[in-house]
Amino acid sequence: MSERKIRYFDNNATTPVAPEVVEAMLPFYTELWGNPSSAYGFGHQVAGHIEAARAKVAALIGAEPREVVFTSCGTESNNTAIHSALMAQPDKRHVVSTMVEHSANLKYCEFLRQRGFEVTYLPVDGGGALDLGRLEAALRPDTALVSVMLANNETGVLFPVAEVAAICRRKGVLCHTDAVQAAGKIPVDVRQLGVDLLSLSAHKLHAPKGIGLLYVKRRTRFQPYLMGGHQEKGRRGGTENVAYMVGFGRAAELALERLAESSRRIGALRDRLEETLLAAVPDTVRNGAKEPRLPNTSSLAFDFVEAEAVLMLLDQLGICASSGSACTTGSLDPSHVLQAMGLSPMRARGSLRFSLGSTTTEEDVDYLLAHLPGIIRRLRAISPLCAAHPDNDRYDVAAARARQAKELTSLANG
Amino acid sequence: MSDIYTLYNETVMDHFMNPRNLGDLADADGVGEVGAAACGDIMKISLKIKDGRIEDARFKTFGCGSAIASSSMATELIKGRSVQEALHFSNQDVIQALGGLPPVKIHCSVLAEEAIKAALDDYLKRHPAPAAPAAQPT
Numbered sequence: 001m002s003e004r005k006i007r008y009f010d011n012n013a014t015t016p017v018a019p020e021v022v023e024a025m026l027p028f029y030t031e032l033w034g035n036p037s038s039a040y041g042f043g044h045q046v047a048g049h050i051e052a053a054r055a056k057v058a059a060l061i062g063a064e065p066r067e068v069v070f071t072s073c074g075t076e077s078n079n080t081a082i083h084s085a086l087m088a089q090p091d092k093r094h095v096v097s098t099m100v101e102h103s104a105n106l107k108y109c110e111f112l113r114q115r116g117f118e119v120t121y122l123p124v125d126g127g128g129a130l131d132l133g134r135l136e137a138a139l140r141p142d143t144a145l146v147s148v149m150l151a152n153n154e155t156g157v158l159f160p161v162a163e164v165a166a167i168c169r170r171k172g173v174l175c176h177t178d179a180v181q182a183a184g185k186i187p188v189d190v191r192q193l194g195v196d197l198l199s200l201s202a203h204k205l206h207a208p209k210g211i212g213l214l215y216v217k218r219r220t221r222f223q224p225y226l227m228g229g230h231q232e233k234g235r236r237g238g239t240e241n242v243a244y245m246v247g248f249g250r251a252a253e254l255a256l257e258r259l260a261e262s263s264r265r266i267g268a269l270r271d272r273l274e275e276t277l278l279a280a281v282p283d284t285v286r287n288g289a290k291e292p293r294l295p296n297t298s299s300l301a302f303d304f305v306e307a308e309a310v311l312m313l314l315d316q317l318g319i320c321a322s323s324g325s326a327c328t329t330g331s332l333d334p335s336h337v338l339q340a341m342g343l344s345p346m347r348a349r350g351s352l353r354f355s356l357g358s359t360t361t362e363e364d365v366d367y368l369l370a371h372l373p374g375i376i377r378r379l380r381a382i383s384p385l386c387a388a389h390p391d392n393d394r395y396d397v398a399a400a401r402a403r404q405a406k407e408l409t410s411l412a413n414g
Numbered sequence: 415m416s417d418i419y420t421l422y423n424e425t426v427m428d429h430f431m432n433p434r435n436l437g438d439l440a441d442a443d444g445v446g447e448v449g450a451a452a453c454g455d456i457m458k459i460s461l462k463i464k465d466g467r468i469e470d471a472r473f474k475t476f477g478c479g480s481a482i483a484s485s486s487m488a489t490e491l492i493k494g495r496s497v498q499e500a501l502h503f504s505n506q507d508v509i510q511a512l513g514g515l516p517p518v519k520i521h522c523s524v525l526a527e528e529a530i531k532a533a534l535d536d537y538l539k540r541h542p543a544p545a546a547p548a549a550q551p552t
Contacts, residue, residue: 306455308478312422312430334451346451346476382436382482384447384458384474395450404453404521 011357018206024250028243053249060252062189074201075104080225085145087223092144099340127289128157155288156297165194184255207251211244267295429483446532455481480519488526
């Protein structure tokens with residue numbers, strides 16, 4: 001089992017670290033391990049490598065190096081952006097975001113809301129698109145920040161962030177975008193986008209987990225989230241994770257070099273996978289608009305089956321994909337993104353996400369296409385649902401939820 | 415992959431990969447369908463009952479691996495039991511027979527119990543005198 005070949009269709013979750021990246025990082029464990037803040041040359045020589053890495057990641061997003069603050073991950077970057085916008089503008093108490101953001105954003109907004117701040121979560125339509133008129137109408141004199149993602153992690157659907165930022169500029173409101181899923185898949189340029197703050201995570205583009213960045217546009221008032229030493233020009237305390245910064249720099253360089261070619265190749269594979277499945281498997285629909293969308297992501301709903309069962313059968317064959325459902329994390333609710341798009345609970349629960357990457361081959365796609373239709377047929381034969389009976393609508397959902405809540409509480413206490 | 419996958423033991427995996435008693439019964443004496451997609455899984459259990467005893471049981475399930483395994487095991491367990499015995503069927507029977515379920519999946523076994531009871535309710539409604547074996551055929 002452990003030696004079987006892995007077919008990896010979960011690149012939106014994470015990506016393998018590129019060999020070039022590992023190679024670039026190694027000297028910073030073996031030779032150049034000093035603290036860049038030290039006064040002596042052995043430590044201080046490392047600082048130059050951090051600045052070189054900073055220049056490389058800045059180039060990936062069209063920023064100036066000094067506008068880049070290294071963080072530990074995309075979650076920290078998102079939390080910091082929202083925190084900074086509110087703390088640096090103490091007279092403003094309102095944040096505008098959307099219903100389909102990553103939990104790194106939603107959970108932090110919820111935390112703020114419970115402490116007296118106000119948050120407007122904008123809805124999306126059935127294709128996953130934002131209504132810009134509604135966004136503009138949501139802005140108030142006390143709005144500190146608009147935070148909208150560039151590319152959705154579940155559906156790949158792109159938000160018109162440049163237009164959102166233009167509205168924000170007109171209204172004097174800061175604009176942040178979570179570009180974690182976009183970097184390395186589509187061109188990301190902070191000047192073209194016109195945003196004030198932007199989050200990135202390195203492990204989505206073949207660097208290690210545990211490093212990200214926050215772009216802070218020059219002259220943006222900023223309040224650090226981690227306070228400590230003078231690292232990152234006082235914008236993020238904590239001794240620098242030098243090897244990871246260098247790895248991120250190398251990965252950014254490779255991503256920029258390979259972007260055009262790899263997104264064309266991956267896009268063609270994704271289209272073949274998606275179009276073949278939509279044609280071969282009846283009662284299957286794409287979640288979200290076809291365009292504009294990331295070239296690597298396909299979210300498909302296979303009606304009448306539940307995604308976790310499909311994932312388990314795929315796993316038996318060495319195929320890694322993910323569900324549009326939060327079921328596996330212990331939550332009983334289907335994906336908040338798919339629900340916000342108006343999918344029925346049955347359809348949301350039957351949704352799978354395939355996210356391709358630079359290691360995906362034609363043969364991987366052939367393998368998936370050879371096995372998935374049979375798995376769906378097999379699970380549909382087990383399912384009591386069909387077109388004539390798409391859900392059991394005679395069940396008392398409220399009572400069941402109350403029972404489940406009680407069960408989980410007793411589990412937690414027991 | 416999530417812990418849930420590694421937490422499924424061999425018996426659960428076996429019942430998921432090779433479900434027993436799958437399908438519907440055309441001439442079922444009692445059918446119960448419980449659950450809804452909004453709160454998770456849906457299970458449908460059909461029973462063939464003769465002389466107050468469960469002769470055959472079939473299931474259909476929309477749900478995760480442990481929901482499928484739970485309903486498969488539940489149908490295995492209740493076959494041959496009397497209606498009276500089956501009315502006391504508990505989700506603990508399913509958990510025990512499966513050799514345990516991950517805590518977040520316990521609700522699957524509860525749903526299996528509910529489905530069996532719903533099928534028995536349906537049978538008792540259709541056959542108000544279950545004690546009389548020679549009840550009129552419908």
